[in-house]
Amino acid sequence: MDAILIQLLTGLAGASSLFLVAAGLTVIFGVTRVVNFAHGSLFMLGAYIAWSILVHLPRAPGWHAAGVLLAALATAGIGALLEIGLLRRLYRAPELLQLLATFGVLLVVQDLTLLLWGPNDLALPRPSWLRGSVAIAGARFPAYDLLLIGIGPLVLAALWLLFSRTRWGTLVRAATQDREMVAALGVDQSVLFTTVFALGAGLAGLGGALALPDGSANLQMDLTVITDAFVVVVVGGMGSLPGAYLAALLIALLQAFGVMLLPNATLVLMFVVMAAVLAVRPHGLLGRALAPARGEAQATALIRPASPALRGLGLAVLALAMAAPFLAGPFVLSVLTEALVAMLFAASLHAMMGPGGMASFGHAAWFGIGAYAAALAAKGLLMPMPVGLLLGPLLAGAAALAFGWFVVRLSGVYLAMLTLAFAQIVWAVAFQSDLTGGDNGVLGIWPDAWAQDPRVFYALALVLCAGGTLGLRRVLFSPFGYALRAARDAPARAEAIGLWPARLRLAAFALAGAAAGLAGAVGTYSKGSVFPTTISISRSVDALLMVLLGGVQTMSGPIVGALAYTGLYDVLIRATDLWRLCLGLIIIALVLAFPQGIAGAAARDRTA
Amino acid sequence: MTALRASGLHKAFGGVQAVAGVSFAIGRGEMLAMIGPNGAGKTTCFDLVGGQLRPDAGRVMLDGQDITGQPPRALARRGVGRTFQITAVFASMTVRENVQVALQAHHRRFWRCWGAADAGFRDEAVALLAQVDMQTQADRAAGVLAYGDLKRLELAVALAAGPRLLLMDEPTAGMAPAERTALMALVRRLAHGRGLAVLFTEHDMDVVFGVADRILVLNRGHLIAEGDAAAIRADARVRAVYLGGP
Ligand SMILES: Nc1ncnc2c1ncn2[C@@H]1O[C@H](COP(=O)(O)OP(=O)(O)O)[C@@H](O)[C@H]1O
Ligand SMILES: [Mg+2]
Numbered sequence: 142m143d144a145i146l147i148q149l150l151t152g153l154a155g156a157s158s159l160f161l162v163a164a165g166l167t168v169i170f171g172v173t174r175v176v177n178f179a180h181g182s183l184f185m186l187g188a189y190i191a192w193s194i195l196v197h198l199p200r201a202p203g204w205h206a207a208g209v210l211l212a213a214l215a216t217a218g219i220g221a222l223l224e225i226g227l228l229r230r231l232y233r234a235p236e237l238l239q240l241l242a243t244f245g246v247l248l249v250v251q252d253l254t255l256l257l258w259g260p261n262d263l264a265l266p267r268p269s270w271l272r273g274s275v276a277i278a279g280a281r282f283p284a285y286d287l288l289l290i291g292i293g294p295l296v297l298a299a300l301w302l303l304f305s306r307t308r309w310g311t312l313v314r315a316a317t318q319d320r321e322m323v324a325a326l327g328v329d330q331s332v333l334f335t336t337v338f339a340l341g342a343g344l345a346g347l348g349g350a351l352a353l354p355d356g357s358a359n360l361q362m363d364l365t366v367i368t369d370a371f372v373v374v375v376v377g378g379m380g381s382l383p384g385a386y387l388a389a390l391l392i393a394l395l396q397a398f399g400v401m402l403l404p405n406a407t408l409v410l411m412f413v414v415m416a417a418v419l420a421v422r423p424h425g426l427l428g429r430a431l432a433p434a435r436g437e438a439q440a441t442a443l444i445r446p447a448s449p450a451l452r453g454l455g456l457a458v459l460a461l462a463m464a465a466p467f468l469a470g471p472f473v474l475s476v477l478t479e480a481l482v483a484m485l486f487a488a489s490l491h492a493m494m495g496p497g498g499m500a501s502f503g504h505a506a507w508f509g510i511g512a513y514a515a516a517l518a519a520k521g522l523l524m525p526m527p528v529g530l531l532l533g534p535l536l537a538g539a540a541a542l543a544f545g546w547f548v549v550r551l552s553g554v555y556l557a558m559l560t561l562a563f564a565q566i567v568w569a570v571a572f573q574s575d576l577t578g579g580d581n582g583v584l585g586i587w588p589d590a591w592a593q594d595p596r597v598f599y600a601l602a603l604v605l606c607a608g609g610t611l612g613l614r615r616v617l618f619s620p621f622g623y624a625l626r627a628a629r630d631a632p633a634r635a636e637a638i639g640l641w642p643a644r645l646r647l648a649a650f651a652l653a654g655a656a657a658g659l660a661g662a663v664g665t666y667s668k669g670s671v672f673p674t675t676i677s678i679s680r681s682v683d684a685l686l687m688v689l690l691g692g693v694q695t696m697s698g699p700i701v702g703a704l705a706y707t708g709l710y711d712v713l714i715r716a717t718d719l720w721r722l723c724l725g726l727i728i729i730a731l732v733l734a735f736p737q738g739i740a741g742a743a744a745r746d747r748t749a
Numbered sequence: 750m751t752a753l754r755a756s757g758l759h760k761a762f763g764g765v766q767a768v769a770g771v772s773f774a775i776g777r778g779e780m781l782a783m784i785g786p787n788g789a790g791k792t793t794c795f796d797l798v799g800g801q802l803r804p805d806a807g808r809v810m811l812d813g814q815d816i817t818g819q820p821p822r823a824l825a826r827r828g829v830g831r832t833f834q835i836t837a838v839f840a841s842m843t844v845r846e847n848v849q850v851a852l853q854a855h856h857r858r859f860w861r862c863w864g865a866a867d868a869g870f871r872d873e874a875v876a877l878l879a880q881v882d883m884q885t886q887a888d889r890a891a892g893v894l895a896y897g898d899l900k901r902l903e904l905a906v907a908l909a910a911g912p913r914l915l916l917m918d919e920p921t922a923g924m925a926p927a928e929r930t931a932l933m934a935l936v937r938r939l940a941h942g943r944g945l946a947v948l949f950t951e952h953d954m955d956v957v958f959g960v961a962d963r964i965l966v967l968n969r970g971h972l973i974a975e976g977d978a979a980a981i982r983a984d985a986r987v988r989a990v991y992l993g994g995p
């Protein structure tokens with residue numbers, strides 16, 4: 142009984158933390174419709190700024206509170222600058238490009254934080270009043286956690302008052318419901334958006350500053366926090382504050398009690414909750430179907446088969462790639478193999494995202510399943526390489542087929558989030574299971590004797606990856622590909638001519654999963670090892686970046702994007718320690734310059 | 750010979766009774782117009798017959814077979830074609846490809862993963878486009894067409910499956926008056942020539958009275974009148990709905 146009470150309190154404290162993380166994100170999304178990937182970065186900045194302020198202040202509670210508020214205000218200021226400097230220019234861009242830009246911000250903030258505060262975790266020397274605990278039911282419960290339990294609902298109430306009792310709040314709520322109407326009434330939207338963004342950023346900063354006494358300010362915060370925040374916001378219903386609190390409560394309580402029952406499953410639990418909620422309520426607990434946002438309804442680009450010039454260029458590149466074993470040494474060949482793997486990975490995501498209309502945030506799941514399938518076939522079952530190369534796509538495709546059953550009904554951000562959830566589940570399984578070697582991964586997976594020569598393996602990778610990419614392309618220009626695109630362009634019309642959009646999307650989903658699995662299997666034999674990081678969020682984001690850089694709306698986009706991205710990445714990583722900063726700035730610049738992607742821009746120039 | 754018979758259709762959205770007990774029949778080769786003020790329930794009726802919505806009560810029979818609640822893709826196979834009030838074409842394709850996809854769907858080719866799609870049914874597609882006078886625009890992007898051309902393309906797409914019943918929700922909205930008459934005259938020729946049953950809505954009364962064989966009048970979910978042009982013109986309740994008054 143007592144243990145239950147303590148877990149209940151732990152859960153409530155956890156709920157407050159999660160809510161603080163998610164509140165700002167949901168407020169920003171509700172009004173601006175921007176899914177802000179940099180929200181975790183704002184949280185992290187809040188923690189670092191709070192640290193810098195608090196180490197200079199007296200330790201008394203009053204000073205501490207003042208310092209925390211100051212940090213939140215500073216983060217709000219940063220948020221306002223971010224909105225004015227960047228996001229304002231992107232409100233009319235497709236939502237995935239907004240996401241890409243905010244991911245660029247995340248990269249930039251990571252390196253800037255490293256530059257300003259150094260690589261070490263910064264913990265706050267805790268004064269006695271922060272270390273204290275309260276005796277509850279015979280156990281000692283941290284006093285600070287009790288404080289947190291109160292702060293969550295307090296912030297919810299404050300936000301509720303702000304939104305329901307002020308003119309500004311009324312306008313914001315109106316804008317959440319119908320932006321066009323508010324604009325038509327002559328309200329200055331830019332001020333509204335900037336203040337909303339600042340409020341959201343301030344809430345993130347507040348969350349970061351409040352999280353400081355329980356842990357430290359560190360450089361991993363941004364990605365951990367953004368994942369938590371996404372899950373809470375999506376489970377609660379995007380844009381709904383009470384939904385966010387409810388979701389935070391649900392998840393934190395399940396986690397607190399889950400620890401007692403299934404100590405090893407906590408990582409998975411959060412995402413299982415999310416998958417379950419979205420399967421039953423596709424718009425989250427308290428969310429509603431969104432009116433189409435700006436950018437969503439915009440015209441889709443015309444897709445034509447490659448022009449003779451483009452075809453010639455492609456053939457020339459292919460010929461060069463075929464000649465590479467005779468021209469390049471083992472090192473260059475291994476880099477090229479990586480590029481080939483990346484190309485197939487990107488092409489597989491593009492197939493479901495472009496023509497299929499399903500953007501995925503968790504495409505690394507299929508890549509990882511393929512990679513682990515190959516690795517375990519080699520190390521666990523001692524199978525020859527061709528078996529691994531076959532099992533990879535087969536298992537990934539089968540998993541995608543099973544999972545796709547749940548997700549093809551969803552669309553947009555919700556679909557992206559559910560795929561993210563699934564990828565995190567796969568990641569957690571790989572991370573926590575003995576079979577997969579946990580954090581240590583699976584090592585020592587080498588090609589069979591006949592393919593050990595780097596030139597032979599490269600040739601094999603070229604056949605599989607370039608072949609797979611071209612095969613996907615062919616499929617997209619086949620009747621199936623057209624039917625798939627028809628179902629994306631106008632689902633009701635597609636159904637009225639006898640197509641079955643859900644089935645077509647499911648088939649595309651499975652096909653994309655299998656192709657990504659093949660890429661993963663080839664990658665495993667090329668690297669000789671596989672780790673849980675293969676399934677990490679940043680790996681999924683890599684694929685998204687490649688596709689978006691190349692342009693979703695073009696057929697050669699993923700190829701161009703993958704080659705450009707891996708090239709850029711390799712060059713940057715070799716050239717500078719600040720590669721994240723550079724990459725982030727380049728991404729932001731590219732998004733601002735080519736809101737339709739590189740290949741998309743080229744295509745437009747041709748037709749223009 | 751009856752092509753379609755709808756009986757006792759009901760549909761409510763939350764508290765709004767959009768369609769309340771509507772029954773009608775369409776014969777082969779008949780042009781049946783459904784008119785009524787905005788919000789009368791016309792689109793909802795189309796969705797009930799076309800399978801986009803499932804009725805709360807009532808039956809839909811196609812050629813004597815019960816098709817109530819069947820999804821649109823199943824109805825397409827049974828020869829039901831439809832155009833939408835909010836025009837929907839495949840914007841990432843050319844005009845011709847829009848029709849080609851419809852032809853591929855009709856011939857159940859859409860699981861074929863090999864072979865170029867834009868090579869299949871080319872001539873058939875162009876022939877269908879010629880029917881609606883769109884052949885010169887075959888290679889344009891469907892996403893950039895003018896409104897009237899979009900409507901014509903939708904008709905060609907709907908005709909690709911060789912339907913026996915055609916449901917046209919506001920097929921001429923946004924067209925110039927002369928274009929409207931021409932398009933509906935074409936539909937009328939198809940209906941009478943091929944025995945195609947057509948149910949359509951239309952706001953332009955000149956068009957309705959000019960091409961419809963029979964007219965249904967819907968108001969607030971109820972069928973309030975039915976008959977030929979002369980009967981509808983003379984109907985007191987119709988006059989009340991359209992002209993106001995008791
Ligand atoms: N999906 C829906 N959800 C809620 N109400 C709807 C929906 N579709 C139609 N309605 C309502 O049903 C009534 C009939 O609409 P509709 O069939 O579109 O009329 P019409 O096509 O004759 O203009 C209207 O009051 C409309 O607001
Ligand atoms: Mg209507």
